[in-house]
Amino acid sequence: MSDNERITSLLESAKRTRQELGEELHDSLMESLYGEAARIADIVVSRPERKQRFDLDRMVDRFVTSKWTGFPLMFVLLALVFWITIIGANIPSEYISKFLIDGGRPFLKHLSAIVHLPGWLDGVLIDGAYLSAAWVIAVMLPPMAIFFPMFTLLEDFGYLPRVAFNMDALFRKAGAHGKQALTMTMGFGCNAAGVVATRIIDSPRERLIAIITNNFALCNGRWPTQILIASIFLGSVVPAQFAGMATAAGVVFIALLGVALSLIISWGLSRSVLKGEASAFSLELPPYRPPRILQTLYTSLIDRTLFVLWRAIVFALPAGIVIWLVANVTISGTSLAEYFIHATNPFAVFLGLNGVILLAYVIAIPANEIVIPTVLMLTVLTSGLHGVGSGTGVLFAMDNTAAVANILHAGGWTPLTGLCLMLFSLIHNPCSTTIYTIYKETGSTKWTTLATLLPLILGFVVCFAVALIWRAF
């Protein structure tokens, strides 16, 4: 008998025995496992004689996961975290941009003059690569350094599984897996990480739903865009003392809209291409643990803030070069950027956006983080603003929100443009890293294409509808 035959006969005999034994085997194995576990635990574990009269964990849980107080508490916590981020990030942002842009750029220009760098190289390196990287640091570092530690503290404390617990019923009604609440929460940090996190979902059907809808969790690359645009178009229409709160409320609204969309799309998918019943699962609510403040600060700074910032810088450097080039390479007197913007502007305005925003989203496919710098630079370029920043094709410093507001208003922005940009920033194709991760996790071009195009088309539709309604009134 050959090896192969012997193995086949081995498997055959296993199969025969299996049929003889039937279902009994699994059940009795499980029974003996659980029985043994209970027996050992009984010998080894000693519990207090009397049940404690007051169990703090249970008390907190009753409040945090209650039908009535659970959701409001979630909103309040979310809003509070954003409010602190928005209020706290303003001043350091200003200092960093003063240092890196007002200070760093002239210094580098000076150096390049000393070594007689050719004009185009000076432009590509300093006005393109350096400035876009500097801008990304100034805009992203302070909010992230505040947001991530707070988020990590909540995570360390044990709040995330409670959020999942609260959301579970909603996801189940949408035909999705309750654990999708957890992967979505991961997506609030980074969608690529959220997509990888869907591995905790057993059923392939529900896992695909979680992957496709993860993009609707607003990732940290998009928080700064939301915060900035909300401060300009929401914060400035209310009295100054409420500006922070109005901005936070606007951002929370967009984030919640993302959650709602993720539920709606899940519902749609589970009733069309990904039909099926939601599977049950058990979610363990871990005990609350006092967060370790210092350790949390350290790990969230190293793991998240610096990691994300580094990624942003890596993408901002080449993007800065591309921006400088499209703004400065001209064909018969008109730059490439202007060609694109003029060609797409009618379509974009129809959607409540403009050509600048569309071009920015094309350039920023590798990383959402650089959308705002790109938008500002292109706006200056096409609206022919002078005396702002440093002229054509140069990303400039944002000293304060008001300066940015002035530029955007000069570029013909209306509150509708701001609103549609916030919506489009939430609803558009995932960044290239996430697309690649989706491909790696699903191994399917079909699902990757769907996950990429579905939000993009939806974004166009939503912006168009909002613009239509806006103009009707």
Added chain:
Amino acid sequence: MEKGTENTAAAACETCPLNRQASLVKLGISMDDVDFVIALAGNPNTGKSTVFNSLTGLHQHTGNWPGKTVTRAEGAYSYNEKKYKIVDLPGTYSLLSTSVDEEVARDFILFGQPDVTVIVTEATRLERNLNLLLQVLEITDRAVVCVNLIDEARRHHIGVDDRALARELGVPVVLTAARQGEGIPELLQNIHQVATGEFVCKPQRLKSVPTKLMRAAEELSGKILEQFPGLPNARWVAFRLLEGDQRMIDAVRTGELAALMRSQVTTHE
């Protein structure tokens, strides 16, 4: 004179077997020429990543929610002049399920053949954790049980008798509070002893299985051993085949199981 005693005292401390943490060198991710491979398994949210970090000096992200680690993380440390590679596996409730993260854990314990499997359990939920623990002990002979979050248990006035547990399971048991570093020196020592063979585990195997099933499993595992002599967990493979576990059937058919044995022969000779 005084200085002299101080010196000898310090020197004695360094060589004393009681000063165990002194010989720990956290190596981060440098994993060349390791002597032993250690797997970290356990239920979700028992603190595996925290234990991992305190052994390797790495800063694998930890979070208080189940399902945080979905892929395996690897790091290294050296202890008593031996180099250890340590693999942090995703948390699982059982080795019988089918989600991707649980498969990662199970495949590694079974096919990765770690020298020692450290099973991290949570002191306040020991009974539930024992389910996985007993399954792992069905697969491997060389295991150390780490009852983590013992500080949490103390807070709730729950006592865990480590000696009784070790006696019941037949493998070393260490009580730890990894966040505070409590019990880590003892854990290192026990891993070392099991890895080097200084301590030989005699894990308890399930006894309360009905005789009919037991006989069927033994018969089959006999056949498996004929085909794959020296397979360390033939009985477990037999159980899996009897349950119709497709992954295991494929592993037998494609020769993955055979390849596993060959690699074992080469590494252990």
